[in-house]
Amino acid sequence: MSGTRRWDSEALHALLAQLREHAASLGFSQIGVADVDLSDAEPGLLRWLDNGFHGSMSYMAVHGLKRARPVELVPGTVRVITARMDYLPRELADGWQAVEWRRLADPEQAALSIYARGRDYHKVLRARLQQLADHAAALVGPFGHRVFTDSAPVLEVELAARSGIGWRGKHTLVLDREAGSMFFLGEIYVDLPLPLTAPAEPHCGTCTACLDACPTAAIVAPYRLDARRCISYLTIEEPGPIPVEFRAAIGNRIYGCDDCQLACPWNKFAQRSALPDFDVREAVGHGTLLQLWAWDEAEFLRRTEGSAIRRIGFERWQRNLAVALGNALGARGDPAVRQALEGRRDTCSTLVREHIAWALAQAPAPQERPSP
Structure with missing residues (x-):
C-alpha cells in the first residue's frame, strides 16, 4: 500500500498534472481531488433517507452512512479522484434544447434521456477510470485503489462539488459554468495523498427554472429531490406499477427525464462528448x-x-x-x-x-x- 511511503509535495503535484493530461486523452473533461471527511454531509443524507425520498431503492438505506464515509467502503483511502465525462452526442446540433422540447411536445415521439441513447456509461467510464488508475500505477508503482461509476455507496455529487468539478445545483445535479450538467461522474478511491483541488462557487442565484420545469414537482425544495415523484426513478428504478397520479405527467417519456436540465440556463454551455460511445443509436434515439x-x-x-x-x-x-x-x-x-x-x-x-x-x-x- 502506498500509504506507508513518504511523499514529496512537489512530486504529488506533478503526478496530478500527469493524471490530468492522461485523463484528457481518455475522454475525461476534468478531474479533481476530494478529501475523505464528509461528516458534515451526513445529517442531510440521514434526513433524505428518513423522509423516504429514496423510494424502493432499499440499497440506499442498507448502506446508510457508508455512502458518506469513504474509508469504511475502502479501508486505507485518503483521497478520492473525481472525474467528469461530457455525454452530449458529438453530432448534436446547436439549439438541441429546443429540439428536445419539440420532441416532448409531440405525443407520438418516444422521449429518452439523452445520456441513454448511446452506449452504457457504466461500461465506458469504469473501463477508462481503470485505465487512468493503471497509468498512475505505471508512474508511481502499485497503490491501493478502487474505481466506481454509479456502482457503490458513493456520495458522488458531494465529492464532485468538494473537488471543484462543479457545484450542487438546485435540481441536485452537479453544475459547471463551462459545461452545464450534461456529464457523468466517476471516482477512484486511492491511498495516495494527492493535493486537494478547490471547490467551485455556486452560481444558481435566485433561479428556479429546474423546480418550475419538473413535470411531477419532484424537486420538493431547492437541493432536495423526492425520488418517488421523479420520472427518472419511476421509469427506471421503480419495479412495480407507476402510480396513477403521475402517469399523465410522464407524457411520452419512456426512459428517464431531462426536463430540469433542459430548463437550466447553464446548459447552454454543455459540451459535446469527445467519444463515439455516446453517439445516438438510431433505433432508440429517433423512434x-x-x-x-x-x-x-x-x-x-x-x-x-x-x-x-x-x-x-x-x-x-x-x-x-x-x-x-x-x-x-x-x-x-x-x-x-x-x-x-x-x-x-x-x-x-x-x-x-x-x-x-x-x-x-x-x-x-x-x-x-x-x-x-
Missing part, C-alpha cells in the same frame, strides 16, 4: 412510440445490447411505453394506438396489462350525435 412498442423481447435485447436501457428489462420497457401510448391516445385518439395496445393485452405480463388497461381508458369519449 416513435409505436415503432418501439412493436418490438418483442428478442428485438428489445438485440437493439439495447450494450445500452443502459437494457438494465430495466423488457417488462418495464413495455410498462413505460404503455403509459406513453395512453397519453398519446388521450391527446390524439389515434385508432392505430388503440389497436396496438389491444393487440398486446393477451400476451403481456400482469403488470403491463394493468398499464394497457389504463392507457386504453385515456381514449377520448365518443361524441354524441346531436338529436335530429
